[in-house]
Amino acid sequence: AYYTNRTVIDRVFKALPTFLTALFASPPANIDNDLPNIDGAEDRIFHSINDLITAYQTVLTFPYINTINIVEEISREILAESQEKAPMTNGAISGSKPVPGINRPVLNNSGHVPNGNAVADKNPQKKPIFKVFGVPLIEVMTELAKHKKKGMKIPYIAEQCIMYLSGKVNTPGLFRESASATEVQQLKESFDKGHDVDVFQCTNPHLIARLLKTYLHSLPDPLLPERFFERIMNIDFEKHGGNPAAELKAILNNIPIEHITVLKYLLKLLLQTLTDEARKHNDMDMDKLVHVIGPHILRDNNPTMQTSYRDSRQVLLVTKLLIENAMSYYPDIKDIQLDCITLEGQGIVLMPNRRQVKAATIEVLVETLYSPGGLIASSLPSYVPKFLLTYRSFMTSQQLLDLLIQKYHENNQPNSESAQYKRLRICNFMKKWTEEQYYEFHANEALLNCYKNFVGTILDHSLLGFLLGSLERLNKAKNVVVSFPDPPPKPIVPKKPTITKLTDLKPVEVARQMTLLESDMFRAIKPQELCEQAWMKADKLTLSPNVTQLAQRFNKMVWFIVTTVLQGKTTSKREKNLDWWIAVARACKELANYNGVMQVVAAITTGPLNRLLELRKRLGGESDSSGGSVDTVAELKELMSHENNWWNYREALKVTNPPLLPWLGCFQTDLVFIDEGMKIKTGELINFNKCYKVSHIIQQVQQYQLLPYNLAEVSQIKDWLLTIEGRSCDEEGCWQLSLQIQPKK
Numbered sequence: 123a124y125y126t127n128r129t130v131i132d133r134v135f136k137a138l139p140t141f142l143t144a145l146f147a148s149p150p151a152n153i154d155n156d157l158p159n160i161d162g163a164e165d166r167i168f169h170s171i172n173d174l175i176t177a178y179q180t181v182l183t184f185p186y187i188n189t190i191n192i193v194e195e196i197s198r199e200i201l202a203e204s205q206e207k208a209p210m211t212n213g214a215i216s217g218s219k220p221v222p223g224i225n226r227p228v229l230n231n232s233g234h235v236p237n238g239n240a241v242a243d244k245n246p247q248k249k250p251i252f253k254v255f256g257v258p259l260i261e262v263m264t265e266l267a268k269h270k271k272k273g274m275k276i277p278y279i280a281e282q283c284i285m286y287l288s289g290k291v292n293t294p295g296l297f298r299e300s301a302s303a304t305e306v307q308q309l310k311e312s313f314d315k316g317h318d319v320d321v322f323q324c325t326n327p328h329l330i331a332r333l334l335k336t337y338l339h340s341l342p343d344p345l346l347p348e349r350f351f352e353r354i355m356n357i358d359f360e361k362h363g364g365n366p367a368a369e370l371k372a373i374l375n376n377i378p379i380e381h382i383t384v385l386k387y388l389l390k391l392l393l394q395t396l397t398d399e400a401r402k403h404n405d406m407d408m409d410k411l412v413h414v415i416g417p418h419i420l421r422d423n424n425p426t427m428q429t430s431y432r433d434s435r436q437v438l439l440v441t442k443l444l445i446e447n448a449m450s451y452y453p454d455i456k457d458i459q460l461d462c463i464t465l466e467g468q469g470i471v472l473m474p475n476r477r478q479v480k481a482a483t484i485e486v487l488v489e490t491l492y493s494p495g496g497l498i499a500s501s502l503p504s505y506v507p508k509f510l511l512t513y514r515s516f517m518t519s520q521q522l523l524d525l526l527i528q529k530y531h532e533n534n535q536p537n538s539e540s541a542q543y544k545r546l547r548i549c550n551f552m553k554k555w556t557e558e559q560y561y562e563f564h565a566n567e568a569l570l571n572c573y574k575n576f577v578g579t580i581l582d583h584s585l586l587g588f589l590l591g592s593l594e595r596l597n598k599a600k601n602v603v604v605s606f607p608d609p610p611p612k613p614i615v616p617k618k619p620t621i622t623k624l625t626d627l628k629p630v631e632v633a634r635q636m637t638l639l640e641s642d643m644f645r646a647i648k649p650q651e652l653c654e655q656a657w658m659k660a661d662k663l664t665l666s667p668n669v670t671q672l673a674q675r676f677n678k679m680v681w682f683i684v685t686t687v688l689q690g691k692t693t694s695k696r697e698k699n700l701d702w703w704i705a706v707a708r709a710c711k712e713l714a715n716y717n718g719v720m721q722v723v724a725a726i727t728t729g730p731l732n733r734l735l736e737l738r739k740r741l742g743g744e745s746d747s748s749g750g751s752v753d754t755v756a757e758l759k760e761l762m763s764h765e766n767n768w769w770n771y772r773e774a775l776k777v778t779n780p781p782l783l784p785w786l787g788c789f790q791t792d793l794v795f796i797d798e799g800m801k802i803k804t805g806e807l808i809n810f811n812k813c814y815k816v817s818h819i820i821q822q823v824q825q826y827q828l829l830p831y832n833l834a835e836v837s838q839i840k841d842w843l844l845t846i847e848g849r850s851c852d853e854e855g856c857w858q859l860s861l862q863i864q865p866k867k
Contacts, residue, residue: 254279254313255340263380273465273472273496276384279313281463282321283334284391285474288460290327291395292403297414301329309333318500322475338388338418345385345419346440347377354420355436367447370440374451382452388419389448390458396445408442416441465496471807477501478814481807484517488525492547510555511820512813514650515802519562519569526552527576549585553592561648563596570596606832613834621842624686624702633709635839636679636718637831641783643672644717645827649820655797657790672786676721682850683725688859693736696863700726700740707758713831714778716762716771720785723762726755730853730860780829792819 254277262277274281290296306329312319321330338345346354350373357369374382392415395406416437449455462480463472470482470490476498479490489495491509494502513522530548533541556563556573563570577593580586614631621627651657651666662670683703690696703722710718725731726741741755761770768788775784793816800812851859 255310255337256342258342259345259384260343260378260380263383273463273468276387277337279337280334280384280387282319282475283330283337284387285460285463286321286324286330287327287334288391288394289474290330291391291397291400293327294404296327296395296404296406297331297335298406298410299328301326301332305329306332306336310336318498320475320477320498322477335414335418339421343381344421345381345388347381348421348423350377351420351422354440355433357436357440359436359439366439366443367450370443370447371451385419386452386455387458387460388415389445389452390455390460392445393448393455394460408445412438412441412445463496468495469806470495472496473811477504479505479810481804481809481811483806484521484808485525487513487808487810488522489529491526491551492529492544506551506554507821508814508817510558511649511817512653515653515813515816516808519566520572523569523572523576527572530576545582545585549589552589556592556596559649560596604830608832610832610834613836615836616838619838621838624699627839627842629702629705630709631836631839632843633706633713633715633718634831634833635836635843636706636710636721637713637715637783638833638835639840639843640672640675640715640717641781641831643668643675644783644786645830647672647786647823647827649824652789652793652820652823653816654802655794669786669790672717676717676724676787678846678850679721680725680728681852681856682846683722684728684731684856685849685851685859687725687731687737688851688856688863696734696737697740700731700737704740704755704758711758711761714780714782716774716785717783719758720762720787723758727759728853728856730856733860734864736864780826781831782826782829783831784823784826786823789819789823 259277266272266274266277276284287296305326309319309321309329310333321333324330353373354370357366357373358364359366377385392411394400395404395411396408401407417434420437420440422433444451460474462474463476465472469486471480472478473480476496478501479487479497482490486495487509490497490502491506497505526548530545533544533548535541552573563573573596574593577586577589580589611634613634614628616626618626647668651669656662656666657669657673659665687696687699687703690699703725707719707722710716710722731737732741761774762768762785763770771785771788775782796812796815796819800809800815802809802812
């Protein structure tokens with residue numbers, strides 16, 4: 123992740139030319155000494171040549187980084203800097219020919235951001251290639267028509283602003299409250315420079331509303347074109363028996379289709395703003411709306427003092443008439459979707475921000491791994507890991523591999539740069555898949571053999587060498603050994619060879635051994651085990667073995683704790699045993715073992731313990747006999763309370779540094795909630811929006827699996843914890859013990 127940070131990538135490619143010069147000009151032994159000159163003496167990222175080479179190799183091999191575009195962009199920046207320092211009089215730089223093979227943006231003056239890269243203006247006299255504001259609609263829409271696969275029916279900025287605001291129609295003062303002019307200007311400049319702008323990340327709807335109005339007002343020819351302005355101004359709203367609506371309709375019939383298309387999307391948004399439900403919150407009515415929208419869709423570009431007052435009143439009346447009759451003028455407005463983008467005939471539906479797939483066929487989901495299609499290209503790196511985490515919800519590993527191999531051969535045209543690019547992306551994905559989910563191939567010999575056979579068919583030597591390396595690593599056992607800079611805490615070994623009672627052990631060491639034992643189980647959980655409630659299926663031991671094992675371990679520990687407390691012969695011994703387990707819970711909390719904390723909390727809240735009057739003081743949270751601790755039972759209960767959807771526990775996770783062992787039940791509840799509310803498949807389409815939500819939960823779990831605990835194993839205590847079944851009662855047995863201590867009245 124560090125090496126693929128954009129700042130580091132920039133430094134890699136900017137340092138490379140100087141490094142190559144130093145390589146040939148200096149003896150190899152002195153290159154490290156020259157590094158400050160290569161990487162900058164002030165803020166150094168690379169402290170040795172090996173660091174630079176490692177970063178360079180990582181960037182080149184990392185999937186989904188378009189190094190060609192990066193090199194081109196950085197080259198332009200370097201040229202621009204040199205031009206500022208030593209201006210050239212003959213225009214050699216600004217007039218130079220483009221480098222062959224460099225991918226240029228597919229749209230010109232369309233308002234579409236195809237790849238998120240800013241492109242510098244090569245000729246200051248020409249308008250920027252990504253000019254968005256002030257470009258005629260007909261010019262933009264003509265460009266969009268050339269790229270139907272993008273599914274963009276109106277300019278990108280208009281589409282994004284309208285779709286964003288459709289989800290914010292309840293905002294009080296929408297379209298009427300002001301926003302920072304500086305922020306609007308910054309957004310405007312970002313769009314005009316071709317930057318990758320995601321308006322859906324904005325938390326201020328008023329800013330996007332003003333941006334939309336600014337864009338509409340910047341159109342050289344407004345939505346209701348200027349050549350129709352006088353006819354529109356002459357519509358008589360006061361004539362008895364007149365029909366202004368019909369007059370306006372006759373004028374609208376002659377307006378260019380490019381303007382009408384954008385107008386329909388805008389009207390759809392305005393109608394949503396005026397619904398009864400929205401008006402309860404946004405304090406909007408028709409008169410207020412026409413005042414803030416009218417001047418931006420209908421205006422005279424050359425007003426005079428004599429006409430301005432008449433025109434301003436007429437603009438409001440016409441705008442009101444247009445909104446009131448929108449559905450009769452354009453019945454197909456009802457079919458416009460502002461909550462998603464459907465790419466007709468392509469088997470895919472995008473979320474409004476074009477950065478997430480809402481639904482698609484399995485084939486298109488796989489194609490998106492190597493070709494973004496209608497997605498913003500910069501969102502592809504986030505799509506790939508989410509696909510990897512959740513694909514087992516809708517297809518098998520063998521089906522995925524077969525489809526990837528099929529797509530590779532479909533793109534096997536030798537002289538096609540596009541096909542070569544796709545083949546590289548497919549191989550990049552296979553490399554990522556085999557490295558991150560190697561266990562899929564280790565557990566499935568047929569899958570591994572199929573992959574080997576595919577690698578053997580590759581004729582492209584560069585790709586063959588690329589995949590042979592991943593295959594070699596795949597054939598090796600994946601045994602990751604983590605080394606720690608410091609030794610583990612000194613273990614507290616039991617003094618007696620045989621453990622006969624709880625007090626033979628120190629709570630701190632028991633907590634450590636519980637943490638080691640259960641952390642191994644937790645870290646073994648695979649992503650597919652958390653998909654589609656696999657741990658609740660009849661064949662859960664096959665579908666979700668590690669989650670099931672951890673859950674069974676949790677339940678056994680709960681009843682073991684209850685059993686050891688109830689087996690105390692006297693009240694004082696039972697209290698002492700309870701205090702001992704509370705001390706274990708405190709130690710687990712210190713170790714960030716929330717699973718262990720929850721085991722103790724769950725045990726002391728069970729019926730067999732909670733009903734005993736003699737333990738009420740302890741269970742109520744009063745200080746135990748060890749004294750001096752601020753972590754009372756009440757505080758432990760509060761930490762793991764289910765109130766407000768485990769708010770306290772979730773907040774504790776956010777501020778706890780790894781290593782960490784979470785209680786998995788909270789995440790399982792989230793996954794069940796998502797699964798119950800969303801089906802994975804509707805017809806031929808996979809609900810990938812559900813996959814995004816599920817993958818978000820899985821990624822949270824995975825971040826806690828990365829770092830193991832630096833603790834020493836004590837085999838005697840570990841064996842004692844692993845053999846609790848023979849010394850523990852089940853729930854029914856615990857009730858019987860409880861009733862023996864305190865019979866029912």
